[in-house]
Amino acid sequence: TIPVQLAFQPATTWFFETMFWLALVFWIADLVLTFATGFYSKGAEVLNPRRIACHYLRTWLTFDLLVISSDFVAWFGDEGRAPAMARMGKSLRVVRVIRSLRLLRLVKLQKLIETIMDHIESEYFHVVLGMVRGTFFLLGMNHIIACAWFGVSNSTTIDVDSWIERAFPTGGDFSYMYLTSLHWSLTQFTPASMEVVPRNIHERLFSVCVLLFALLVFSSFLSSITASMTQLRQLSWKFDKNMSLLRKYLRTHTISGALSIRILRYVEYKVEQKNSEVRESDVHLLKMLSTQLHMELVQETYEPIMIAHPFFRHFAQCSSNAMRDFCNKATSRISYSLGDVVFAEHNKADAMMFVTQGKCQYFGKYEKRGSTVKLGEWCSEAALWTDWEHVGCLQAMVNAEALLVNAAKLVEVVRKHPRVSPCTLEYGTSFVAWLNEQSEVGRLNDLHCIDRPTLDIFVTNAFAVQVQFDEEEHQT
Secondary structure, X not given: OHXXXXXXXXXXXXXXXXXXXXXXXXXXXXXXXXXOOOEEEOOEEEOOHXXXXXXXXXXXXXXXXXXXXXXXXXXXXXXXXXXHHHHOHHHHHHHHHHHHHHHHHHHHHHHHHHHHHHOOOOHHHHHHHHHHHHHHHHXXXXXXXXXXXXXXXXXXXXXXXXXXXXXXOXXXXXXXXXXXXXXXXHHHHOOOOOOOOOOOHHHHHHHHHHHHHHHHHHHHHHHHHHHHHHHHHHHHHHHHHHHXXXXXXXXXXXXXXXXXXXXXXXHHHHHHHHXXXXXXXXOHHHHHOOHHHHHHHHHHHHHHXXXXXXXXXXXXXXXXXXXXXXXXXXXXXXXXXXXXXXEOOOOEEOEEEEEEEOOEEEEEOOOOOOEEEOOOOEEOHHHHOOOEEOOEEEEEOOOEEEEEEEHHHHHHHHHHOOOOHHHHHHHHHHHHHHHHHHHHOOOOOOEOXXXXXXXXXHHHHHHHHHHHHHHHHHHO
């Protein structure tokens, strides 16, 4: 609305007032919240309030104050609120200049748009949104040029002919005059034409400048749209080609229809998942991270999954370094298709499993009906504490994913971190003793079979050993 108000000077309406106050409240809130927003200096996060304030003072504070103050000056300088000041030509020109300064906020708006784009995970949506952003940018430029075109003509002296005098000799409706100006602006970017043409030296000079600007901007816009469309076609073409090759392979090797359908559906699921998720292998810049940063990244990726189990939650609290090593060395991800057998009875177990997506069905040796293992639940914990053979069968009910915790790697990590060794040994001993009790009454299974109160007691007693050791060491 700022260019419209500067060029056309329409009567104040509820729409212009609402947009004015919404924009003003937004930028005032942005100014206040920036004092509570951290920043990065040489790769280090800065959260100190004093340093944040000093950094803001050196960078954007002057700009933000200038923009917000221009809003208030423009509001008080409105003819309806300050008629005495509005009658003074010089003061009115000053107010118009100050109003135009509000357009500078477009500089910060670009940063907000880039921040939003960074949160888009789908490659398809990212490309489409880029095209939409380019289109709106072009429309915004045409809006500003249309208002400037009207303003140049409207600011000429009375005795000089202008396109407004020719097109609207007796005046006209605001909406029609704006659309006429916008129509003229759009024709400068395309081969189209219209009846409005420059009538004086000022309009001719402005028209030439707009044509030169449009020559650069519109050609760049067309090339970006072409590149985006090509990228979209390539994404679709690669998928279609690979699916065609897969179907041909299945037909050539006379794969059964049932298995072929399972394979095709699983591939479609994985492709859709890949487009909606960003894996570490897809981000080449992550290879530039230091070893420490990469290990912390992996820890924050896997730790939230594992701390659903009370032991690993206390494990992480006891030693963050041990948990970081554990997440990087003892964990791995695996995917299962609908109907896949995750493990079968009498198979040797070497890892504990956390379900991270989908669900599985467990059929135990001593159970009459199956049990469902859902997101956030685990199974085969016994593999971490003793030699374990599965006593049931686990099958994927849908396409699923899981996080595996390797038993041998857990032992290696615990040996390297003496702080968690006694706790882990104590918990493992309690768990195995409980298993032996269950074996005697024929209640063994692979699920998280310990009731929660008993599990909490085991964990509390195990980590009480380390608490007692810390107290003795402190007294010493």
